[in-house]
Amino acid sequence: MKLRSITRVKDLVGKRVLVRVDYNVPISKKGNVEEMHRIVASIPTITWLLERKARVILLTHIGRPGGKVVARLSVDPVARILSRLLKKKVIIIRTRNWSRISQIEKSLARMKPGDVALCDNIRFSQDEEQNSASFSKELASLGDVFVSDGFGVTHRTSPSVTGIAEYLPSYAGLLLEKEIDGLSRVCSMPTKGSVLVIGGAKMETKLPVILYLKKNIETILTGGGIVNTYLKARGFGVGSSLVDDAYSEEVQKLEKISTIVWPIDVVVGRTDGSGARVVTLGNIPFGICRKNEAILDIGPKTISMYASYIQSATTIIWNGAMGYFEQKPYDTGTLSIARLVATRSKGNAFGMVGGGETVQALRMVKMEEFVDLVSTGGGAMLEFLSGKELPGVNIVSTT
Numbered sequence: 001m002k003l004r005s006i007t008r009v010k011d012l013v014g015k016r017v018l019v020r021v022d023y024n025v026p027i028s029k030k031g032n033v034e035e036m037h038r039i040v041a042s043i044p045t046i047t048w049l050l051e052r053k054a055r056v057i058l059l060t061h062i063g064r065p066g067g068k069v070v071a072r073l074s075v076d077p078v079a080r081i082l083s084r085l086l087k088k089k090v091i092i093i094r095t096r097n098w099s100r101i102s103q104i105e106k107s108l109a110r111m112k113p114g115d116v117a118l119c120d121n122i123r124f125s126q127d128e129e130q131n132s133a134s135f136s137k138e139l140a141s142l143g144d145v146f147v148s149d150g151f152g153v154t155h156r157t158s159p160s161v162t163g164i165a166e167y168l169p170s171y172a173g174l175l176l177e178k179e180i181d182g183l184s185r186v187c188s189m190p191t192k193g194s195v196l197v198i199g200g201a202k203m204e205t206k207l208p209v210i211l212y213l214k215k216n217i218e219t220i221l222t223g224g225g226i227v228n229t230y231l232k233a234r235g236f237g238v239g240s241s242l243v244d245d246a247y248s249e250e251v252q253k254l255e256k257i258s259t260i261v262w263p264i265d266v267v268v269g270r271t272d273g274s275g276a277r278v279v280t281l282g283n284i285p286f287g288i289c290r291k292n293e294a295i296l297d298i299g300p301k302t303i304s305m306y307a308s309y310i311q312s313a314t315t316i317i318w319n320g321a322m323g324y325f326e327q328k329p330y331d332t333g334t335l336s337i338a339r340l341v342a343t344r345s346k347g348n349a350f351g352m353v354g355g356g357e358t359v360q361a362l363r364m365v366k367m368e369e370f371v372d373l374v375s376t377g378g379g380a381m382l383e384f385l386s387g388k389e390l391p392g393v394n395i396v397s398t399t
Contacts, residue, residue: 001184002398003172006045006147012054014113018143019045019173020160020392022150022376023060023078033077037359038152038376043085045149045173046116050086053113057093057143059122059160060150067126069097079118091117098125101138108142122160129158136163149173151180152377154392155384165395172396175376180393182373183384186317186352191218193314193349197306197337199224200320200355203244203251205379208386209319210254219309220260223298223322223333227263230254231295237287239268241294261309265299273327297323298333310340316351319358319382334361342367354381 021042026034033039049056063073075092082090093107104119111117122128127135136159140146146168148154153161154176164170172180196217198206206226214220222230228241233248234255254260262281268289269276278299279288288295298306310316318341325334338361345351353362354375362368375381380390 001180001393003177003180003393004170004396004398005177006048006171006173009145009171012049012052012145015054015145016057016108016111016143017049017054017145017147018057018059018139018164018168019049019147020150020153020164021058021060022152023075024062024152025078027062027072027077031072031077033081035356035360036081037363037374039078039081040085041175041376042149042173045147045175046086048174049147050114050116055108055111055113056116057108057111058116058118059139060118061123061128061153061160062121063123065121065123067097067123067129069124070121073121075118075120082116082118086116088116091115093117093119095120095124098122098127098135101141105142128160131158131163133163135159137167140164140167143168146170147173148392148396149175150392151176151375151380153380154377154390155380155388157391161392162395170396172393176393176396178373179375179377182352182375183381185350186315187216187385189315189350191216193218193312195219195221195309195313195316197221197223197310197316197318197341198320199226199322199334200357201225201242201244203229203247205382206320207247207250209382210257210260212386214257214259217259219313220257221306221309222260222262223337224320226251226320227266227298228295230262231281231288235285237285237289238295239289239291239293241289261305263298263302264305265301266295267297267299267323267330267333268293268295269330270294271296271324271327273329276329295323296327296330297325300332303333303336306337307340310337310344313344313349316341316344316349317385318351318353319355319378321357321361325357325361335365338362338365339367342370345371354378
């Protein structure tokens with residue numbers, strides 16, 4: 001897939017450039033940003049624009065305010081981080097509920113070439129939430145050029161993601177280019193040597209990826225809620241394990257896919273970390289754990305088996321934790337996968353990791369820098385890998 005890159009535009013001096021970024025980051029009760037990956041990833045595009053003396057206007061959402069002004073979801077903590085990373089003051093544009101576009105325009109008019117402004121949460125606007133066409137036009141009136149650079153929201157349709165592009169010349173930012181280049185590279189890699197590691201809880205996003213990639217991926221390694229749902233559907237007693245009964249019929253069909261590898265042992269116990277023990281799985285259904293217990297990790301034999309696939313891979317895609325890694329001792333499987341993927345990436349294999357908890361695990365083992373592409377969009381990444389079109393990418397695509 002080829003994109004219209006912002007780097008094609010030669011004269012940006014003084015131009016108002018609206019940039020849709022994705023700063024939907026966790027913010028603590030004390031008002032501190034707890035995860036900076038998405039903010040850091042946006043810096044190259046912003047810096048590139050500032051070097052060309054553009055007036056950079058950033059649009060983002062944080063959380064789900066539902067079209068109302070929610071003080072704790074304001075952009076102030078993000079602006080502080082941005083100012084530090086850019087080594088210059090980031091102007092905060094107070095928008096209230098975005099109902100007074102003329103007042104916002106007056107605030108932006110005071111910007112000078114080389115300035116950067118961060119508008120308050122775009123989802124404070126009901127029109128953004130309701131995908132209003134008129135709001136798209138109003139937003140477009142604030143700029144001369146639009147840049148799509150928030151990969152994490154490109155699978156959505158809204159005024160700030162797709163609507164502005166109907167009224168302004170639109171281009172892909174450096175981050176969006178990097179994400180799509182990496183995903184396209186993964187999708188075009190030879191089947192031989194390709195490994196998909198997929199876990200997490202959301203069956204509705206993971207199942208389509210498995211079904212779409214089953215013929216193009218040599219080995220699919222499973223963990224998390226996918227495994228729990230599969231085992232319960234087969235008649236195993238899984239206690240209070242996280243399962244999605246709505247997909248019990250669909251998940252049983254995965255048994256016929258020869259490329260899928262299931263765990264051969266699991267770790268069960270209570271969610272507070274007590275009573276943890278390893279249970280070896282067999283072909284005949286049995287009670288894996290008691291009612292007050294759950295399957296919370298893959299077991300040591302499974303880790304060893306998965307390692308053999310990852311260590312010989314030429315392409316690795318990982319999305320989703322292997323279990324409840326936030327609680328010891330159930331972090332072993334997920335953190336082991338993180339180390340294995342990072343060790344094999346950059347040279348031996350092309351490694352791509354995406355999804356909030358997956359990136360968190362990679363950061364916990366301090367090996368984020370060793371992976372070729374750490375995606376900023378878990379949902380968008382999964383939809384791309386499922387063969388779906390991303391509206392926020394299509395608006396800047398040349399094909």
